[in-house]
Amino acid sequence: MREMSPFRLLISREKALETILSTVRPIRRTEKVPIEEAGGRVLAVDIRAERDVPPFDRAAMDGYAVKAEDTFKASQFNPVRLKIVGVLHAGESTGRRIRNGECIRIATGCQIPPGANAVVIMEVTEEKDGSVLVFKAVHPGANIALRGEDIKRGEDILRRGDVLTPARIGVLASLGYGDVLVYQRPRVAVIPTGSEVCDVGKPLGEGQVYDVNSYTLSSIILENGASVTRSPIVPDEIDEIRSAVTKHLDHDLIVFSGGSSVGEKDLLVRVVEELGELLFHGVQIKPGKPTLFGLVEETPIFGMPGYPTSCLSNAYIFLVPAVRRMARLP
Structure with missing residues (x-):
């Protein structure tokens, strides 16, 4: 039986956040979307008025x-x-x-x-x-x-990086834009782990609880400007966890729920060290000490605590700033 490995040197909340934000990068990919679907998106181009609004007195x-x-x-x-x-x-x-x-x-x-x-x-x-x-x-x-009273032709109206609020969508419509170039949403994979968790809608086995974390994490991520791929539950087997990591490396961020605590079946630390770089494991914060962050083939990886309260708390402290930075949101 393998012995439990203690946390390495715990880092401060401030240092952990600094490490995360210096590692994640804003998304550079862009796409055109209809303006009716552009609310909350981040503009990827400067907008200069090509006509007066109104176009006549x-x-x-x-x-x-x-x-x-x-x-x-x-x-x-x-x-x-x-x-x-x-x-x-x-x-x-x-x-x-x-x-x-x-x-x-x-x-x-x-x-x-x-x-x-x-x-x-x-x-x-x-x-x-x-x-x-x-x-x-x-x-x-x-x-x-008067003609041009609201917007004059040639006037700089919106800037790259502006978040498209309802008022700004209205400005685009007044200028005749049917679609607009925005930054793509970060693609985030959420991967629940553990043989002790069961997906909602299925009968619980002996000693099991329902998977709460992947749903709360997905909701938080969606709320902060990213898209989510929610994986099926991955069992506590090193090959399965390794496979889950490599399968989702086409995403911009991978978030594991569970598998970051100090225990003989908490294998995510070993996988991240094997495939990439472990940047920290353990934060001076309670609840939420067993939080992991690393990098595999330039894809950042979070290991969030399995206990729902700790997972939720640390998602707001660490995950939300990371997702918003990637999504170019303030």
């Missing part, structure tokens, strides 16, 4: 497009009468030029017709016999959103 309120000068003498007791020469509903425009004494009823967002330089809001008007009475004067430019 438009009505900011429902009302009447007018020559502002025609309304200067309007008041509550002495309204100005203007002839209605057209109606514009949402999405419509006209080439009809407004002359003095005329107006066009206009909906919010419509292009301002030629000759008009203001919009009188509905609330200060009264329609009567094909005309409108205006009870309040407006100044030139009133209730008009």
Whole structure:
């Protein structure tokens, strides 16, 4: 029977985190995704506006497009009468030029017709016999959103590395982008180990408990910008653990649950040392002391404690910063 090997020199939480963050690297792979699927992703290219937003002068309120000068003498007791020469509903425009004494009823967002330089809001008007009475004067430019008022052509709008929030997705849509270049999500393999754990949905054997850790770890990883491959449970056999490592080396990060404590069947330490480099094993933290971190063929490997509370705690302390760094998230 092989004797249990004690932890090597325990390192501090700060040193462990420093080691992890100096080892993992931000993902450089990129992909184009539809903007409706780009929320929370990290932009991989600078965005410069190729058009003005709005692309034309438009009505900011429902009302009447007018020559502002025609309304200067309007008041509550002495309204100005203007002839209605057209109606514009949402999405419509006209080439009809407004002359003095005329107006066009206009909906919010419509292009301002030629000759008009203001919009009188509905609330200060009264329609009567094909005309409108205006009870309040407006100044030139009133209730008009000018071309380029939101975004000007040639303006730098978004930068590479920006996280695409809903507001930024809206900006992309306003510029006509249907898809956008983003960094790929890190690919993380989550591998539960131990003959004592049983997958959910199956009957428990004698002395077994359900696999909790691979599900909590997967949830945390997904929440922090990565994609997850969840492996079937790997038994406590060195060949099986070695095979699990080599099989998942095409991932950006491998996370084992269990197999990092000091015990005769905790074999992950031996496998990492055999295949790569063990960077630390054991952290001065409680719960969560039996945490492992190493490198195999440039793929970082975590060994998280098997006890669910310790696993969850250390996932937030060590795994989340690593995943977010790889995903280029703040």
